[in-house]
Amino acid sequence: MKRLFISVFFICFAFPGNCQLKNADINFLKYINTHRNENLDKSFQFLSNTSDFVAIGEPLVLLGVGFYKNDAYLKKQGVNAAVATLGTYSLGYIVKKSVNRNRPYQTYPEIEHYETKLGSSFPSGxxxxxxxxxxxxxxxxxxxxxxxxxxVYAVGVGYSRLHLGAHYPSDVLAGAILGSGSAVISRYLNGLLLKQYRKKQISKNSF
Known part of the structure; x- marks a missing residue:
């Protein structure tokens, strides 16, 4: 049921059509954008800009400390985070190019935006x-x-994209699903690869 809901949600928001939910999408954005505290624009822009540094810095720190302390757990978590970040960048790029959705302020001039961004809107990177x-x-x-x-940090970044008029709510939701999904799936795949590697090592040592 959850998969069906997500599929319908993506179809309604990401692709052209007459789905009534698209009206709710832009109306919700307009409400947030027009009722925002403009004095917080700069702060929310700063928060948005930290996402790249945090996503790249997290695996680097975990791996760096892991190798420095020779801590196998930290190394493993660093690899998981690195693969998740790489997957998020890759999938996000593919989806953006495939959907090629205009930014909300390009379609709706009444949406006030803090800065003009290059690239498509869906999903929120x-x-x-x-x-x-x-x-x-x-x-x-x-x-x-x-x-x-x-x-709190992740939700704050998501809200900042609406506050700044850079994305539709559906862009933010899709970004949250993509990012969280990449982290979960990468961890699962890394676990499978590690199990396979250990099995091969055991087989070699048994001869």
Whole structure:
């Protein structure tokens, strides 16, 4: 049921058509954008810009500390985070090029935007990277002290894209799903590869 809902949601928002949900999409954005506190524009822009640094910095820090301390767990989590970030960038680029959706302020001139961005709108790259990093660190350290601030950060980045008029709500939702999904799937695939590697090592040592 969840898969069906997500599929319908993507079809209605991402592709041209007469779906009534598209009206809710732009109306929700207009409400947030027109009722925003403009004094916070610069702060939210700064928050948005941190997503690349956080997504790239997280695996670098984990791997760096892991190799420095020769900590196998940190190394493993660093690899998981790195693959998640790479997957998020790759999938995001492919989807953006495939959908090629205009930014909301290009279609609706009444939407005020802080800066003009290049590239298509769907999905939100900043949001996907923020959720990828937040999900990765939360899975590596499943404690509320880690999960809570990570979730607040990711949601904050997502909201900032609406506040600044850079994305539709559906762009942000898609970015959150893409980023979180990349983190979960990369961890699963890395686990499978590690199991296969260990099986091969055991087979070699048994002869």
């Amino acid at each position: 900043s949001t996907s990277l923020a959720f990828s990093a937040a999900t990765s660190i939360s899975l590596s350290y499943p404690k509320w002290q880690v999960i809570a601030p990570a979730a």
